Amino acid sequence: MRKSKYKDLIRYTETRRKQKERYRYRNGCKAYEPRTWTQFEDRLVLEQRVTDSALSKQIKRSVGAIQLRRYRLKNKIGVKDGV
Numbered sequence: 001m002r003k004s005k006y007k008d009l010i011r012y013t014e015t016r017r018k019q020k021e022r023y024r025y026r027n028g029c030k031a032y033e034p035r036t037w038t039q040f041e042d043r044l045v046l047e048q049r050v051t052d053s054a055l056s057k058q059i060k061r062s063v064g065a066i067q068l069r070r071y072r073l074k075n076k077i078g079v080k081d082g083v
Contacts, residue, residue: 032060037069045070 006012041059045066052063059066074080 032062032065042069042073046073 003012006015041061044055044059048070050058052066055061055066056063061069
């Protein structure tokens with residue numbers, strides 16, 4: 001539901017927090033320690049031979065981090081989606 005539909009801003013904030021928590025745990029996100037990306041991990045991210053959730057468990061990075069890394073790598077090398 002949109003923020004403008006809520007009469008109570010505190011209720012909206014609490015609802016959004018619960019939704020984010022539910023999404024985080026449903027997708028198996030864990031708090032991985034930040035570290036630099038290796039060339040091996042970059043290759044796995046670009047190849048996309050397995051799903052992002054399976055790759056997440058394999059290289060111990062969140063699904064969001066994998067998707068963001070893929071986006072940044074494709075922009076860096078100039079690859080367009082669907083081409």
